[in-house]
Amino acid sequence: MRFLPLFFDLTHGPVMLVGMGPQALAKLRILKAAGALVRWHVLSHDDVEVDETEGVDLRIGLPTSEDFLGAVALVASAGAATDQRLAGQARAMNLPVNIVDRPDLSTFIFPSIVDRGDVVVAIGTGGTSPVLARRLREKIEEVLPERIGEFAGLMGRYRERLNALRHRGFSTRQFWERVIDGPIGALFLSGRSAKAEAALIIEVDRAGLGSPQQGHVQIVGAGPGDPDLLTLKAFHALQSADIVLTDDLVSSAILARVRRDAEIVHVGKRKGQPGIGQDAINSRLIAEAKAGRNVVRLKGGDPFIFGRGGEECQALEAAGVTVTIVPGITAALGCAAEAGLPLTFRKESTRLSIITANTAAGAENIDWSGLADRSTTVAIYMGLTAAASVRDGLVAAGRDPQTPVAVLARGTRPDSRSVTGTLSRLPALAAAAGEGPALIVVGDVVAHSRAWKEAVELLEMAA
Incomplete structure (x- = not known):
């Protein structure tokens, strides 16, 4: 040096x-x-x-x-x-x-500088490689929260007030660690600064009195599978977690981004297999937060799109637990983008409907009548094993059997596969795509996808 x-x-x-x-x-x-x-x-x-x-x-x-x-x-x-x-x-x-x-x-x-106001990171290479220093700065920019400098300023405003309480025999270091890693930090960095400051004032006033600090739950969307599609806010949540309750379909590559000393608990289930019930998941989230732990509930895709995140949020709030929602890239967006499949198209597809085939009544009892319009793109979650019912329901509702269809299996993951054809052949396409998770897209927009165009080229070559 x-x-x-x-x-x-x-x-x-x-x-x-x-x-x-x-x-x-x-x-x-x-x-x-x-x-x-x-x-x-x-x-x-x-x-x-x-x-x-x-x-x-x-x-x-x-x-x-x-x-x-x-x-x-x-x-x-x-x-x-x-x-x-x-x-x-x-x-x-x-x-x-x-x-x-x-x-x-x-x-x-x-040095090359990352400037977040009161928080400044300097990167130097001894003057030998400014380009390398700039690249390192860009990497740090990606992971450093935008509001971290303002957060440092907030803590600075209450530092002297807290130091006056040292005679009570508590550790100011541990106090600030709880603030940074706990619900106050999560609230501030998510943009809820007024609520975070109010909570900080309460904690400063009762510092050293032995009052237990309640934890915090973040319901986090993991995206469709590719860890590079995690949002920065999701990454920060995974790095601050004491415990992560994860769905089984969250990829191992994403779980590798969790803080190393955090506990990881698998609470999801696959279709047709037993798993922990939703009430038990809610109870575990509440218990862990009230024990003072920072909890992440990790879900594939987005937690508020067929992820039952809304139910968990309501249960946590009813129990008096602070909860933050971290959205994720849902499968309809991530998988379609990978396949080069536009979900809407000017003057061709002006409406997008997102539905799930995994209903309590079964896919055969879904009302498909509002999805027969040719200008409507239908994105169907959890429909792989119900492909025949999806086809029959749409055709019976009036959808043309020759409508282009894509089955996007394991989207954005290394083993992803896109299979295209027509609605009439949907069960065969689903079987060809292999095991899920998979997204079914029905609509003329499928003909604009790379997979459709490649299939057409192969047919023309064979002819």
């Missing part, structure tokens, strides 16, 4: 910036964002735009020896010979110096 990472307060004196061009302007923006008083030396007024000089002490000409007095740092991009001379002057006065793209002349360098 050649450069020690430090955070530099630039508000105690001017920072000298010398030079023009894109590199100097980039440093100017960073310095202004950090609240620095910038003394900018340029060769002429013609070299700068008016809006760039706002809040800046603009000076014409290179700095003199007197200009170095009182400065807190020098940043220069004025050309090789000038930069070397300025660096020597700054070093002679023990002034921190950065010569852009010249770490050999610099005593400090600018």
Whole structure:
């Protein structure tokens, strides 16, 4: 490690910036964002735009020896010979110096920065690879919550108030860990800042009194299977969980994103196989939260689309447990996108109906009468084993047996398969697709999918 990472307060004196061009302007923006008083030396007024000089002490000409007095740092991009001379002057006065793209002349360098207000992450490569530092910054940007800086500010406002209670003999570290990892953190990062602050005030007031801290439940949509389709909010939830109650159809690749020391409990069931009942799941969620654990209820797709997330939410709220919903990419969207299948199409398909064939009365008793219109795309969940009933119901309702159909099995996973044909052949298509989970799409839009076009090409080649 050649450069020690430090955070530099630039508000105690001017920072000298010398030079023009894109590199100097980039440093100017960073310095202004950090609240620095910038003394900018340029060769002429013609070299700068008016809006760039706002809040800046603009000076014409290179700095003199007197200009170095009182400065807190020098940043220069004025050309090789000038930069070397300025660096020597700054070093002679023990002034921190950065010569852009010249770490050999610099005593400090600018890291790649992730700026979240009060939370700042700096990535450095010792000046050897700015491109690599930028790529690492992009990765951190993806996983760092947007509101994390505001959350740090909230905690800062109550830090002194909490420190005054230390005589009660409790750990402030453990307190803040509970705030960050518990329902208060989840509420704030989900955008419910007022409710989070109200809860924080209550916890500060009763800190050290031994009152048990209730946990929090997040009902999280895992998406159709590809772990890269997890939302950032879902990823954050998995990383903060003490226990995850997961459906059996959630892929192992997604479960690998769960915090390593979290407990994972499988509570789902597959069609035709016994499993824990919904009432038992609700009771377990409530019990774990009231025991002070941060709970994630993980569901395939989106929890509010045939995922029974609404029932669980109602049960939790009735029990006085704080609950947050984290939506996921539902199968109709994720699987259709992978297959290149538009669910709507201008002047062709102007209505989308999402239904499930897995009903208490059975698929054969579904009222299909409202789905016979040719301009309606029908996306059918859990219909693989009921394919014959789906076909018979739609045809009896008036849907053309030659309507294009796609069976999208195990969508977005490595073993995904798309099988296309006509409604009349739906049972055979379902059998060809293999084991589920699978989505059935009925409508003229299927003819726009990649799988349909590839099947047509194969038929034409065979002919």
